[in-house]
Amino acid sequence: MSAQAYLNSIYGYADQFKVGYKGAAAVELSDDYSEVSEVIIAGMGGSSFGGRILKSAFEKNDLLIPVELLLEYDLPAYADENNLVILTSYSGNTEEILSVLEQACSRGCKLLVISSGGKLGNAIDQDKLPGYVFDTKHNPSGSPRTGTGYIVGATLSIFNKLKFLNFTQQDADELVQYMSTFMDLMKKDGKLSQQIADKLLGRIPILVSSEHLDAATYIWRNFMNETAKSMGFLAEIPCSNHHFLDGLQFPEDVRKKLLFVYIMSNKYHPQNKKRMKIMRQATKDRGLSDISITLGSGKPLHEIWELIIIGSLVSYNLAMAHKVDPVTNEMVDYLKSHL
Numbered sequence: 001m002s003a004q005a006y007l008n009s010i011y012g013y014a015d016q017f018k019v020g021y022k023g024a025a026a027v028e029l030s031d032d033y034s035e036v037s038e039v040i041i042a043g044m045g046g047s048s049f050g051g052r053i054l055k056s057a058f059e060k061n062d063l064l065i066p067v068e069l070l071l072e073y074d075l076p077a078y079a080d081e082n083n084l085v086i087l088t089s090y091s092g093n094t095e096e097i098l099s100v101l102e103q104a105c106s107r108g109c110k111l112l113v114i115s116s117g118g119k120l121g122n123a124i125d126q127d128k129l130p131g132y133v134f135d136t137k138h139n140p141s142g143s144p145r146t147g148t149g150y151i152v153g154a155t156l157s158i159f160n161k162l163k164f165l166n167f168t169q170q171d172a173d174e175l176v177q178y179m180s181t182f183m184d185l186m187k188k189d190g191k192l193s194q195q196i197a198d199k200l201l202g203r204i205p206i207l208v209s210s211e212h213l214d215a216a217t218y219i220w221r222n223f224m225n226e227t228a229k230s231m232g233f234l235a236e237i238p239c240s241n242h243h244f245l246d247g248l249q250f251p252e253d254v255r256k257k258l259l260f261v262y263i264m265s266n267k268y269h270p271q272n273k274k275r276m277k278i279m280r281q282a283t284k285d286r287g288l289s290d291i292s293i294t295l296g297s298g299k300p301l302h303e304i305w306e307l308i309i310i311g312s313l314v315s316y317n318l319a320m321a322h323k324v325d326p327v328t329n330e331m332v333d334y335l336k337s338h339l
Contacts, residue, residue: 003319006227006326009146010312011187012138013305014179016149021172024114024132024157033110033130034162036084040109041155042070042100043088046145049219050088050114050155054165056215057301062166063159073099081108086158087131088151090144092118095339114154116147132158141327145226148219148308178302183309193310196261197317199291200230203259208279210237210272212300213263213307220311227326228318235260237275245282260290265303 041051051069059067068076070085073096079085085104089097092115101123104111113120113131124131132154139147156172159165186193205224209217214236224232235244248255260283262276283290293310295303319326 003316003326006141006143006146007316009139009141009143010309010316011183012140012146013149013309013312014176014183015138016147017153017172017179018149018176019138020132020134020150020153021157021169022153023134024154025161025169027112027130027132027158027161029112029130029161033084033112034164036065036110037082038066038068039084039086039159039164040068040070040075040079041086041088042097043151044071044094044096045222046143046148047088047090047094047097047151049145049148049215050151051086052215052218053152053301053304054155054159056212057304058165058167060211063164064166065164070100072096075100075103075107075109079104079107079109081110084110084112084162086112086114086155087120088114088155089118089120090116090147090151092116092120092122092133112158114151114158116150143226143327145219145223146312175301175305178297179305179309182306186309186313190313193313194317196291196293196310196314197321200259200261200314200318201321202257203289204231204233204254204257206233206235206258206260207263208235208237208240208260208276209263210265210268210276212267212304213265213295216304216307216311217263219308220315223311223315224318226329226332227312227315229322229324230315230318237272237279241275241279245279248283248286248288255286255288258288260288262290262292263307264292264294266296266298267300267303 087097087101111129113124113129115121116136121133123129134150156167160167207217221232221234224230262280295306297303316326
């Protein structure tokens with residue numbers, strides 16, 4: 001698979017979202033799906049991004065039902081017919097999600113599938129499960145993480161369909177337009193992503209974020225690991241302020257490799273803005289290097305996609321600098337082959 005195909009997948013995020021949102025809206029669901037008390041979204045790796053973005057962007061104001069992310073093999077003990085379990089797997093063959101499917105069926109949970117096919121896609125036909133199988137043509141690399149638009153679009157669409165979320169078709173259309181415009185800007189002038197990649201080269205980034213941008217920062221870290229084959233760590237404010245800074249003293253020889261990346265937004269809580277400023281000064285005082293990225297759309301979901309696009313392109317540029325294939329995941333494949 002060529003590096004250009006991978007890059008074209010990143011360029012396809014807006015089209016992916018548009019297709020995913022429209023396709024999932026057509027899924028037929030019985031009335032009792034709207035009567036559940038909680039939604040559990042099961043997804044691993046890139047397939048978890050839809051649930052993460054849903055919670056980060058909307059949980060404070062527009063998400064009208066409790067949502068739990070499930071990142072393991074087993075359902076929580078309380079899960080029963082009062083829960084909707086959304087099974088999300090790009091490939092449709094993720095073993096943790098297939099385990100959850102079996103348990104959810106045995107407990108009488110409401111079920112819904114989001115996938116490109118595989119065993120989950122087959123379950124839609126064979127087991128008569130409601131679900132959405134998306135066409136992957138806007139993700140030519142075939143990598144699940146670069147199919148993020150499908151997963152996010154479909155997830156938001158399902159929640160809107162069930163009236164669990166205040167996010168209309170008009171909101172979706174506006175977001176797609178914003179994503180396209182921002183991507184065009186990044187494609188026209190690649191200096192920003194290249195400059196960030198140059199600063200990260202040979203360094204270990206500590207991505208510092210807060211609130212609605214935590215999911216996008218998590219996604220960027222995953223792209224650093226998988227695409228650039230490079231280390232990257234998270235420091236989420238305010239939680240990290242209660243432990244992280246005291247851990248920067250040792251080992252001393254690692255400190256010179258660290259680069260703090262402060263992700264700034266005017267949408268943060270005033271106290272978190274203050275915390276970000278104080279933390280940045282504290283790391284400077286300890287001789288630690290940093291850069292900052294300020295997002296400015298003013299809408300949480302728009303800023304999330306700004307950061308996902310930036311992080312995806314920066315990670316791609318790092319992969320090129322490292323002379324590695326951005327598509328492959330040798331160590332992940334190694335682990336799976338030995339399970």
